[in-house]
Amino acid sequence: MRAAFNEYRTFMREARDSFHTVGAVAPSGRFLARAIASELRSRNGAMRVLEVGPGTGALTWEIVRYIRPQDQFDIVELNAGFVAALENRFRRDWHFRRVGDRTRILHLPVQDHAAEQPYDFIISGLPLNSFPTELVQTIFQSFSRLVAPGGVLSFFEYLWVRDLRRLFVPRRERRRLVRVGSVIEKYLQRYEFRRDMVFVNLPPALVHHLRWDG
Numbered sequence: 001m002r003a004a005f006n007e008y009r010t011f012m013r014e015a016r017d018s019f020h021t022v023g024a025v026a027p028s029g030r031f032l033a034r035a036i037a038s039e040l041r042s043r044n045g046a047m048r049v050l051e052v053g054p055g056t057g058a059l060t061w062e063i064v065r066y067i068r069p070q071d072q073f074d075i076v077e078l079n080a081g082f083v084a085a086l087e088n089r090f091r092r093d094w095h096f097r098r099v100g101d102r103t104r105i106l107h108l109p110v111q112d113h114a115a116e117q118p119y120d121f122i123i124s125g126l127p128l129n130s131f132p133t134e135l136v137q138t139i140f141q142s143f144s145r146l147v148a149p150g151g152v153l154s155f156f157e158y159l160w161v162r163d164l165r166r167l168f169v170p171r172r173e174r175r176r177l178v179r180v181g182s183v184i185e186k187y188l189q190r191y192e193f194r195r196d197m198v199f200v201n202l203p204p205a206l207v208h209h210l211r212w213d214g
Contacts, residue, residue, distance in 0.1 A: 032156060033062035035196040035207045036123055039152045040066040043120075048072045050119040050146060052110045053126040056085050057096070063123060067099040075105045076113050083107045110142045118148035124155035129162055133179040140187055147212045157184075159197070159204045 036059060040049070043066065054060045054075055067073050077083050086105050090096045096103075106113060110126075122143055128136050143153050162181050166174045191210035198205045 029058070029198075029201045030062070032198045032201045032205050032207070033059045035198050035205075036125075036154050036156055037062040037066065038196070039154055039209055040121060046070040047120040048117060048148075049074070049121045049123070050113075050115070051075045052122065052124040053077065054086060055079075055082050055125060057089050059123060059125050060086070060089075061095065064096055064099050067102065069102070071102055073099060073103045074113075074115070074119075075103065076108060076110050077105065078107070078109050080107065110146075111138055113142070113146065115146055118151065119146055120148055120151045122147050122151070122153045124153065126155070128155070128184060129157055129165075129177065129180055131180070133176060133183060136180050136183045140183065144212070149212060151212050153191070153210045153212070154207060156198075156205045156207045159206050161203075 040047075040063065046068075049063060049067065049071065051060060051063055051074070054077055060075065063073070075086065077086065083105060090100050090103065090105070124143070126139065128139070131139070147153055162177045166177055169177070187210060188208060191212060192208055193211050194209040196207040196209075198207060
């Protein structure tokens with residue numbers, strides 16, 4: 001209970017201080033975590049996994065379940081407060097500690113990550129709908145660079161977020177949301193092979209699974 005409270009407190013502090021890069025109202029729930037990590041169950045042999053924007057580690061907890069001794073797990077996080085919280089969890093929490101020898105926490109934006117090898121799975125918790133259009137495009141270009149041929153990218157967005165926000169924001173913000181939606185839709189049309197709706201989450205979420213065809 002104390003660990004959950006500390007996680008929530010850290011999340012709310014960082015969300016307050018960095019709203020446009022955190023972009024959520026609460027840490028992701030376990031049903032969303034299960035949905036976004038579900039493709040890891042289809043693993044075949046050793047795998048390389050990249051998590052982008054883990055926050056306090058709500059999704060990380062689920063990913064760790066699938067990490068085996070032969071795997072490599074890299075985590076990219078830009079927010080210094082979240083990096084410190086994650087490092088603490090990997091020091092103190094047995095569930096995280098058991099994969100510590102094959103995990104790296106990298107304090108940098110995903111655009112700056114120069115991986116030695118591409119990843120079989122990329123899982124993103126980035127709040128794409130809160131970002132400028134150009135940044136969203138750059139992030140997807142980075143995903144394309146980092147994912148292996150045949151590899152899977154899984155990310156989520158909150159249900160109806162763009163449609164609802166367009167009703168209550170100024171015209172300039174509406175235009176940004178439309179442009180961001182166009183960037184995301186371009187990749188979905190080409191690569192998406194499955195989507196999962198998660199209603200038991202705050203707010204409800206839609207998980208996209210994309211497979212790169214090389």
